[in-house]
Amino acid sequence: MEYFDFHTHAFVDSLAERAVGALADTSGIAPATDGTLAGLKRVMTKNGIGRAMLLPVATKPSQQTTINNWAAEIMDGQIFCCGTVHPDAEDAVAEVERIASLGLWGLKFHSEYQHFRPDEERMMPVYRKAAELGLFVVFHGGWDPFGTDDVLATPQSFARLAERLPELTIVAAHLGGMKLFDDVEDCLAGKFGNLYLDTGVVADYISDEQLWRIISAQGADKVLFGSDCPWDHPEKEIAMLRRLPLTEEEQELIFHKNAEKLLKISAC
Numbered sequence: 520m521e522y523f524d525f526h527t528h529a530f531v532d533s534l535a536e537r538a539v540g541a542l543a544d545t546s547g548i549a550p551a552t553d554g555t556l557a558g559l560k561r562v563m564t565k566n567g568i569g570r571a572m573l574l575p576v577a578t579k580p581s582q583q584t585t586i587n588n589w590a591a592e593i594m595d596g597q598i599f600c601c602g603t604v605h606p607d608a609e610d611a612v613a614e615v616e617r618i619a620s621l622g623l624w625g626l627k628f629h630s631e632y633q634h635f636r637p638d639e640e641r642m643m644p645v646y647r648k649a650a651e652l653g654l655f656v657v658f659h660g661g662w663d664p665f666g667t668d669d670v671l672a673t674p675q676s677f678a679r680l681a682e683r684l685p686e687l688t689i690v691a692a693h694l695g696g697m698k699l700f701d702d703v704e705d706c707l708a709g710k711f712g713n714l715y716l717d718t719g720v721v722a723d724y725i726s727d728e729q730l731w732r733i734i735s736a737q738g739a740d741k742v743l744f745g746s747d748c749p750w751d752h753p754e755k756e757i758a759m760l761r762r763l764p765l766t767e768e769e770q771e772l773i774f775h776k777n778a779e780k781l782l783k784i785s786a787c
């Protein structure tokens with residue numbers, strides 16, 4: 520089986536120890552890597568993961584240019600990268616254009632770190648530009664162990680956005696809403712053709728029964744394997760999905776073919 524992990528993180532070497540250490544201290548979660556790109560690749564090799572999508576996040580407008588330049592530099596046949604735009608940046612739309620010119624594949628947003636709701640009106644020009652340029656958008660979804668209890672990225676917000684901008688391809692991480700899986704079932708799963716769900720770091724938070732209901736409603740062709748490494752070990756999400764009564768074809772879709780189709784690339 521080929522694996523494309525659609526939800527991973529790493530930091531520039533000079534910042535990795537401090538960044539991962541601070542997040543680990545806040546959350547109490549022991550990271551699976553040291554936060555470096557080399558550390559991520561070691562975990563990928565250990566788990567037979569051939570390719571991965573790196574999802575950087577600018578927590579301040581001043582960070583987006585540097586982060587996007589780094590993301591473009593590290594891409595190779597194994598590592599694919601999204602870019603990042605901060606909602607408060609005055610040049611957000613222009614940075615989307617630059618992200619496309621750098622060859623990055625999409626945009627990553629994290630409402631809990633960037634302090635915005637996915638369906639805010641001010642974000643529509645950014646999303647429309649992304650759609651125009653063929654970039655997908657990835658959102659953190661639901662509760663975050665590093666954030667506050669005020670969840671900003673809810674399944675309802677993704678539903679409103681998907682309905683308003685059907686031309687925009689949306690990836691709602693953490694199965695559309697960490698710890699909000701009942702809401703995912705009610706208002707999100709299987710209801711929008713432009714929306715994907717990824718499985719990042721949900722193994723410890725959802726029952727196999729509910730996961731199976733959500734994937735069945737969503738359709739295996741709109742689910743992406745993701746681990747959120749280093750915040751979970753990829754083998755946990757792989758084992759979680761393999762426990763389900765998925766056909767071999769459905770497993771292939773989730774583990775790598777949906778990612779390949781989304782990126783318009785061929786199999787390894």
